[in-house]
Amino acid sequence: MNYSCTTYELACNKCGKRYGNQPLSACPDCLAPLEVVYDLLSARGVFTRDSIARGPASIWRYARLLPVPEGFQSDLPVGFTPLIRTNRLGARLGASNLYVKNDAVCFPTLSSKDRVVAIALANAQKFGFDTVGCSSTGNLANAVAAQAARLGLKACILVPTDVEPAKILNTLVYGARLIRIDGNYDHVSRLSGLIAEEYTWGFVNVNLRPYYAEGSKTIGYEIAEQLGWRLPDNVVVPMAGGSLIGKIRKGFNELIFLGLVKKPARPVRFFGAQATGCSPISVAVKEGRDAIVPQQPNTIARSLAIGNPSDGPAAARMILADGGWAEDVSDVEIVSGIQELAETEGIFTETAGGVTTAVTARLYADGRIAQDQTTVICITGNGLKTTDALAGRFDHLDARAIRPSLADFDAYLRTLDGTAEPKLVAAEER
Ligand SMILES: *Cc1c(COP(=O)(O)O)cnc(C)c1O
Ligand SMILES: [Zn+2]
Numbered sequence: 001m002n003y004s005c006t007t008y009e010l011a012c013n014k015c016g017k018r019y020g021n022q023p024l025s026a027c028p029d030c031l032a033p034l035e036v037v038y039d040l041l042s043a044r045g046v047f048t049r050d051s052i053a054r055g056p057a058s059i060w061r062y063a064r065l066l067p068v069p070e071g072f073q074s075d076l077p078v079g080f081t082p083l084i085r086t087n088r089l090g091a092r093l094g095a096s097n098l099y100v101k102n103d104a105v106c107f108p109t110l111s112s113k114d115r116v117v118a119i120a121l122a123n124a125q126k127f128g129f130d131t132v133g134c135s136s137t138g139n140l141a142n143a144v145a146a147q148a149a150r151l152g153l154k155a156c157i158l159v160p161t162d163v164e165p166a167k168i169l170n171t172l173v174y175g176a177r178l179i180r181i182d183g184n185y186d187h188v189s190r191l192s193g194l195i196a197e198e199y200t201w202g203f204v205n206v207n208l209r210p211y212y213a214e215g216s217k218t219i220g221y222e223i224a225e226q227l228g229w230r231l232p233d234n235v236v237v238p239m240a241g242g243s244l245i246g247k248i249r250k251g252f253n254e255l256i257f258l259g260l261v262k263k264p265a266r267p268v269r270f271f272g273a274q275a276t277g278c279s280p281i282s283v284a285v286k287e288g289r290d291a292i293v294p295q296q297p298n299t300i301a302r303s304l305a306i307g308n309p310s311d312g313p314a315a316a317r318m319i320l321a322d323g324g325w326a327e328d329v330s331d332v333e334i335v336s337g338i339q340e341l342a343e344t345e346g347i348f349t350e351t352a353g354g355v356t357t358a359v360t361a362r363l364y365a366d367g368r369i370a371q372d373q374t375t376v377i378c379i380t381g382n383g384l385k386t387t388d389a390l391a392g393r394f395d396h397l398d399a400r401a402i403r404p405s406l407a408d409f410d411a412y413l414r415t416l417d418g419t420a421e422p423k424l425v426a427a428e429e430r
Contacts, residue, residue, distance in 0.1 A: 006047070007039040008067045010210055021067075023127050023207035033310075034210045036067045040257055047258060049229060058107075059115055059218040065254060066119055066218070067211050069126040076150065078118045079218050081106050083226035083376070088344035089357075093364045097374045099232070100341075101223055103381070104349050109146045109170065110382035111139035111303075111350075112244065116215035117147050120204035123211040125151065129202035133157055135192035136205075137185050137240065137303045138167035139381055144204055145176035156201065158188050162302060166385045184297055186308045216244045220251025223376050224261050231255075231264050233373035236271040236360045238352045238380055239281050239326070240304040242315030245270055248378070249318055270319050271369070272326035273359035275299035275334060275351075281312045285326035290316040300331045300389045301351040303381060325368050329358040335389060337361070341379070348383035356380070 010019040014032035025034055047064045055061030059079035063072075082102045090098040103112040117140070124132050133156040134144045141157045148155035155176035159168070160183060171178050181188045189205075196203040204212045224231055231252055237245040252268055255261045274282040277299025280292045292312040297305035309315070319326055329337065334351055337358030342348050349357070360377050363369045383390075402408040 006043045006064055008036050010034040011037045021069075021123075021126075023123075023129075023202060025207055025209040036210050036214050038065065038067075038254075040065075040254065044258055047260075049225075049260060052225065059118060059215070062218055062221045065221075067214050068119065068122045072122050072126070074118065074122065076118060076147070077107050078114045079103075079106060080222060083223060084345065084347075086345055089341060092340070092344055093361050094371055095364055095369070095375065096372050098360075099223075099227075099374070099376045100345060100347060101219060101376050101378045102347055103219070104347060104353065104379050104383065108150075109139070109142040110385065111143065112216070112219065112378070112380040113139040113143040114147070115218050116140075116212045117143040117204060119215035120202070120208040120212035121147050121151055121153065123208055124153065124202035124204070127202060129200070130154060131156060131199070132202045132204060132208075133192065133195070134204045134206075135159075135185070135188040136163075137305055138163045138385070139303050140205065141171040141176075141178065142167060142385075145171045145174035145178075148176065149174040158192050158195075160185050160188050160302075160305075164302060164386050164388055166387065170385065185306050186294070189306075189310075213243050213247055216247035217251035217254070219244070219378060220248040221255065223248070224252065224255050227374070227376075229261050231261050231268050232376045233264075233266075234269045234271060234324070234369050234375040236273055236356055236363065236375065236377040238304055238356045238378065239272045239274050239312075239315055240306045240309065240352075242272075242281055242309045242311035242313075244378075244380070245272055245315050246311060246318055249322075267322045269322050269324040271324050271359070271363055272315060272319050273356045274326065274328040275301035275304055275355050276328040276330050277301070278305045278307060279328035280307060281309055281315050282326035282328040284312065284316040285319050288320065290314075290320070292316070299334075299351075300386075301334055301355050302386075303350065303352045304355060325363065327359040327362050329355060329362065333358040335393070338383060338389065339393075342383070347379060349379045350381035350383050350386040351389050352381050353379040353383070354389070 012027035013035045057080045058077040084100045086098045106114045131154040135158045157178045196206040256263045278297035290313040294308035297307045334354035337354035341357045402412045
């Protein structure tokens, strides 16, 4: 499939100067971040509900509003993940219109990062890079490694020392070069900035960042389309560097501008979710300011552990401007959140999703979200990647095997139900 995109180019989000299209993330004049701007008017009447519905079941159905080069083609079915109306989770939280946007099953590497990487690599190819890279707290590493492999690009990936083993393996298996940096994400990020300058590589979240970031808009487009072309009242979004939350909003606003959804009477409210052990953005929101005080991350939610989030000030501003809020939860609550989503909706999310679920529970409990409002929570990663967060939780349940007899089964069931004393034979004693 061949996509034609609306004209786009980089612009400084402070002075407005235009930079065409090139691997560049900050305005050389004022050092402010660059953003992709579009000729949105030209998409009017062309980018319609019908034209979108005729597209593939992936982010490429929205290619016209994504920065993909002229003539770009992809058959990779990234995104278009399920939006599920919760049943039992909603009941437990006292919510009657609660939905889960489930990027735990995003193709190909089971996190929202597949979306941003697809857009970044489309541009990396156009710019002629033969090596791509990133600094990552884990999921981005997986996404870059997998998609680079399919495109035949070399990948060089930098991660902090404490990234989960499954995320390391999920990077190496694709043949990527992975380099662990003795430090936290902020050290890794600074180093990757220097590397991208020194080597002529396409770093998806450094010199390709403006393109990369746009990929997150697709979550906003999908939520609106999957709700039957209307916007929710509230969205709960996990925050690391603070980029995703703002891009979902940008996606909504573009749909309003193009008349694809009705402008809601009240702006959609955004709720940011962080772990208390790394909560620079939620702290700022709670104090009603946009200045970020950097933190030393200390949480099991490693994918969100960015102590000095570059898009933090913007995230705090937009949350406050629209009447939203931010919350943060402890590691114990994160694990409970993972279990709660799994037990009620059959969705196994990683620690970041535990954060989002637990924060959502708090928001309902505190009355910040009303019961009947349409609320979408963004589950951004898969639980199979952070099983270490649940280490030991189920040991008492799977430690033993029983003999293959109905009598032993009956007896065992009664011990599980607490109606009999355990009389088990450990497999190794047989
Ligand atoms: C990267 C990531 C996010 C969002 O990160 P931002 O830096 O705020 O855009 C959310 N959840 C998971 C699992 C992630 O890996
Ligand atoms: Zn500028």
